[in-house]
Amino acid sequence: MSGFSSSWLSLREPYDRRARNGAVLEAVRAWAAGRSSVAVVDLACGLGSTLRGVTESLPRRQSWRLTDNDLSLLARAAGLAQPPDLTVTAVPVDLARDLEAALDGPVELITTSALLDLVSHDWLDRLVTESAARRLPVYAALSYDGLATLDPVDPLDSAVIEAVNEHQRGEKGFGPALGPAAAAAAPGRFEAIGYGVVQGASDWVFGPRDTEIQTEVLTGWAVAAREIGSIPIGDIINWLARRRDHIAAGRSSMRVGHVDFFARPIATR
Ligand SMILES: C[S@@+](CC[C@H](N)C(=O)[O-])C[C@H]1O[C@@H](n2cnc3c(N)ncnc32)[C@H](O)[C@@H]1O
Numbered sequence: 001m002s003g004f005s006s007s008w009l010s011l012r013e014p015y016d017r018r019a020r021n022g023a024v025l026e027a028v029r030a031w032a033a034g035r036s037s038v039a040v041v042d043l044a045c046g047l048g049s050t051l052r053g054v055t056e057s058l059p060r061r062q063s064w065r066l067t068d069n070d071l072s073l074l075a076r077a078a079g080l081a082q083p084p085d086l087t088v089t090a091v092p093v094d095l096a097r098d099l100e101a102a103l104d105g106p107v108e109l110i111t112t113s114a115l116l117d118l119v120s121h122d123w124l125d126r127l128v129t130e131s132a133a134r135r136l137p138v139y140a141a142l143s144y145d146g147l148a149t150l151d152p153v154d155p156l157d158s159a160v161i162e163a164v165n166e167h168q169r170g171e172k173g174f175g176p177a178l179g180p181a182a183a184a185a186a187p188g189r190f191e192a193i194g195y196g197v198v199q200g201a202s203d204w205v206f207g208p209r210d211t212e213i214q215t216e217v218l219t220g221w222a223v224a225a226r227e228i229g230s231i232p233i234g235d236i237i238n239w240l241a242r243r244r245d246h247i248a249a250g251r252s253s254m255r256v257g258h259v260d261f262f263a264r265p266i267a268t269r
Pocket of ligand 1: 043045048049050068093112115
């Protein structure tokens with residue numbers, strides 16, 4: 001168990017799908033154009049959301065190696081219905097320890113979603129180094145950038161979001177997490193070693209009807225803020241109650257900032 005429940009990953013997938021940046025997916029498509037097949041390794045696949053989000057941008061014949069350290073998610077990801085012409089293998093890997101092994105073998109494209117904000121500066125360096133040494137392009141989607149807005153505005157929103165961002169920088173199994181800094185740091189690291197990078201926003205946009213996901217996200221934020229301890233618990237409870245009232249009344253909207261990028265070695269296809 002990784003702490004990422006299958007119900008949460010299923011709930012967010014359609015919003016992630018909608019948020020994925022079209023220009024970045026177009027850059028993936030342009031890279032793949034002319035290939036008859038492609039071999040992909042997906043890092044931290046969860047239930048396989050990245051596969052389903054990217055498959056239409058790639059040639060029909062695809063082989064996917066799905067990796068995760070949560071055996072239950074991995075088994076479900078491999079079992080979910082896949083489009084024809086796809087070969088899918090599920091490989092249990094602790095990416096904190098064995099990133100390099102996960103990339104070994106026939107791989108032409110690395111993908112990942114909602115992972116880079118969990119990893120440390122050192123782990124990101126390992127990913128950049130290993131990708132470059134193998135001359136592999138990287139599609140990395142949905143890194144949280146720390147910018148969130150809620151409507152209607154509540155006086156405690158910014159303090160809660162600040163606490164959430166501090167929580168994001170805590171240990172997530174890879175060393176001190178980059179959290180919101182990942183969204184800017186990761187494309188910058190690839191550019192610095194000579195990769196061409198296409199990046200763009202992939203914000204979650206939740207409207208008044210998206211009640212379940214708003215409730216989940218805001219409840220998670222309240223828990224994170226409590227763990228950080230900078231806001232009195234009573235204030236957090238009252239804030240959450242007010243936010244839930246807005247959701248129940250059908251007047252709550254949210255935007256949560258994310259960034260996608262595609263980084264490819266400039267000198268190679
Ligand atoms: C936020 S979820 C994203 C899942 C999926 N990529 C998606 O977009 O829905 C983070 C994923 O990272 C995986 N994960 C966390 N730590 C890991 C580690 N050390 N090794 C491999 N996977 C890990 C979790 O099991 C989870 O599936």
